[in-house]
Amino acid sequence: MGKKSIREQRKAEIIKAFYAVAKKEGLENASISKVADYAKINPSLVMHYFKTREELMVALNDFILERYLKIYRVNGAVLDTREKLIQLIENLFSRKWNRLFDDGVFYSFYAQVYRNKTFRESFKQLHDTLHLTLKKALDEAVENGVLDHPDTSALSNNIFALVDGAYYYLGLVDDKEEIERRLASYKRLAISMLEFDYQSQDTTI
Amino acid sequence: MGKKSIREQRKAEIIKAFYAVAKKEGLENASISKVADYAKINPSLVMHYFKTREELMVALNDFILERYLKIYRVNGAVLDTREKLIQLIENLFSRKWNRLFDDGVFYSFYAQVYRNKTFRESFKQLHDTLHLTLKKALDEAVENGVLDHPDTSALSNNIFALVDGAYYYLGLVDDKEEIERRLASYKRLAISMLEFDYQSQDTTI
DNA sequence: AACTTAACTGAATGACCATTCAAATTTTTG
DNA sequence: CAAAAATTTGAATGGTCATTCAGTTAAGTT
Structure with a gap:
């Protein structure tokens, strides 16, 4: 019962969007709303999956180190x-x-x-x-x-x-x-x- | 006549304050007002000597490379x-x-x-x-x-x-x-x- | 159709940001 | 003291920021 979770795919998508924006505009200029824009989702959705920007940073760091x-x-x-x-x-x-x-x-x-x-x-x-x-x-x-x-x-x-x-x-x-x-x-x-x-x-x- | 210029000393002071703040909180978090606070001057004074933040960045870069x-x-x-x-x-x-x-x-x-x-x-x-x-x-x-x-x-x-x-x-x-x-x-x-x-x-x- | 669960949105929050501008203050010189 | 030139301030601008929250929508199950 209930809706199927696409949590992990969505998170991966957001991280990649964060990476893309950081690549283009610099990490320090990659804001939540720019990331949301790039991923064509609502900024709140980013915050839904990553409680803080810091959390998103850690995720991107892991992605890059991989x-x-x-x-x-x-x-x-x-x-x-x-x-x-x-x-x-x-x-x-x-x-x-x-x-x-x-x-x-x-x-x-x-x-x-x-x-x-x-x-x-x-x-x-x-x-x-x-x-x-x-x-x-x-x-x-x-x-x-x-x-x-x-x-x-x-x-x-x-x-x-x-x-x-x-x-x-x-x-x-x-x-x-x-x-x-x-x-x-x-x-x-x-x-x-x-x-x-x-x-x-x-x-x- | 008129007041003696302390332009260059002041600019140097501001650059050093910028460096100190960047050192402590990271370059991306070193804002004009934090720099002004550190140097105990008004934020507008920073802008008086450096028209944009970018200009201050270039100055700090030169300072560091020196x-x-x-x-x-x-x-x-x-x-x-x-x-x-x-x-x-x-x-x-x-x-x-x-x-x-x-x-x-x-x-x-x-x-x-x-x-x-x-x-x-x-x-x-x-x-x-x-x-x-x-x-x-x-x-x-x-x-x-x-x-x-x-x-x-x-x-x-x-x-x-x-x-x-x-x-x-x-x-x-x-x-x-x-x-x-x-x-x-x-x-x-x-x-x-x-x-x-x-x-x-x-x-x- | 009713229920459940998760994805998702939109509006609002207050904090902070760089930057502008007019005015005030300080110091120097005549 | 008055004029000049510079330093310095303070208030206001509009924009963006991360974050919160209440609510809506979508997709599954019984």
């Missing part, structure tokens, strides 16, 4: 050749970004990390998951004899530092050729990091 | 020994951050880069300046025979990618010990990059 996770999903291929390992590293620098993702919205959430514990923890957890996934892939490569490295955990962290730093800078670059040139340079460095055993490198003089 | 530049100011020391070169690299990972700077506000501006050409260009210019400054320092090291590297420009860019990526991740970390551990790892990698000629794929000392 997408982020998808981008970096390691393809299931077995890392048994050198080529496959190199391809994996190169893929890290090739976010299918523009389709799946808006950097402006992403960094707006990231900025909140410094004031909001909830956001900080969810970001931290996501990044640690990504780092760990890469570490496991690297371990597999070690087992299969295509990689020789004493600390795959540190290697994974360092590769991601390079990836994150790369995209941070590339967000400032308009010229497509320059982007490609830089990406090539970053990739080369990342691949070289596989070879170079900086742990045993003596930095004393 | 601070950013200061943090990375290369000490004038001559790079004639290995120690000095290594010290320079290590300094890049040691922003006197917490004192001089609020990352939340910084990344809030950075997020705007994706929607606002003015912000994108000012950020780009600043970063390119920093990269070039480091390149010049590296060139000096090469001249003085303490560094052997075929492409100091690429090296500079890559080091900064690592620095930026490092701080991006460290923003998520609460534990001070973990921060130090990671910083040490990033530094080690950066220093190893000085040695490694990834262009020709062989390990040189």
Whole structure:
């Protein structure tokens, strides 16, 4: 008896509308009524599903972090050749970004990390998951004899530092050729990091 | 005749108040009246000196980028020994951050880069300046025979990618010990990059 | 057709927002 | 003291904001 619930679909719809508006006008300008307009529903309906704007923010944050996770999903291929390992590293620098993702919205959430514990923890957890996934892939490569490295955990962290730093800078670059040139340079460095055993490198003089 | 102008001092005062409020409550919540309250002046006075909020935003952006530049100011020391070169690299990972700077506000501006050409260009210019400054320092090291590297420009860019990526991740970390551990790892990698000629794929000392 | 449950609307709330403007105040100079 | 130039204020503007609530509509069941 009673009406069928479409709660979850509606909520998803609202979150996507919120994302779309934030993408277009900036997260700080994405108001409830703009979201409602975009979704062609009444503002009250948004409040019906999300008690406060804050709640909607958290939902959008989760939505975005899920997408982020998808981008970096390691393809299931077995890392048994050198080529496959190199391809994996190169893929890290090739976010299918523009389709799946808006950097402006992403960094707006990231900025909140410094004031909001909830956001900080969810970001931290996501990044640690990504780092760990890469570490496991690297371990597999070690087992299969295509990689020789004493600390795959540190290697994974360092590769991601390079990836994150790369995209941070590339967000400032308009010229497509320059982007490609830089990406090539970053990739080369990342691949070289596989070879170079900086742990045993003596930095004393 | 007439009254002495304190225009520039007042403007600076307002910008600092804006920064303080943004730091505490987030850039998106730093309103004109909150800024005025903080500076103990009338909201209209803020509007007198900055015709629009956007104008105030641009001013704060410039203020913040100036601070950013200061943090990375290369000490004038001559790079004639290995120690000095290594010290320079290590300094890049040691922003006197917490004192001089609020990352939340910084990344809030950075997020705007994706929607606002003015912000994108000012950020780009600043970063390119920093990269070039480091390149010049590296060139000096090469001249003085303490560094052997075929492409100091690429090296500079890559080091900064690592620095930026490092701080991006460290923003998520609460534990001070973990921060130090990671910083040490990033530094080690950066220093190893000085040695490694990834262009020709062989390990040189 | 009556009941139940959920989706949905519309109007109203008060708070806060950026911005405008005319007027008041302060300081300097002649 | 008076004129000049700047700083500063206070009140008012209209718009948008998140949120509340009472009520309506739609879709299922018995």
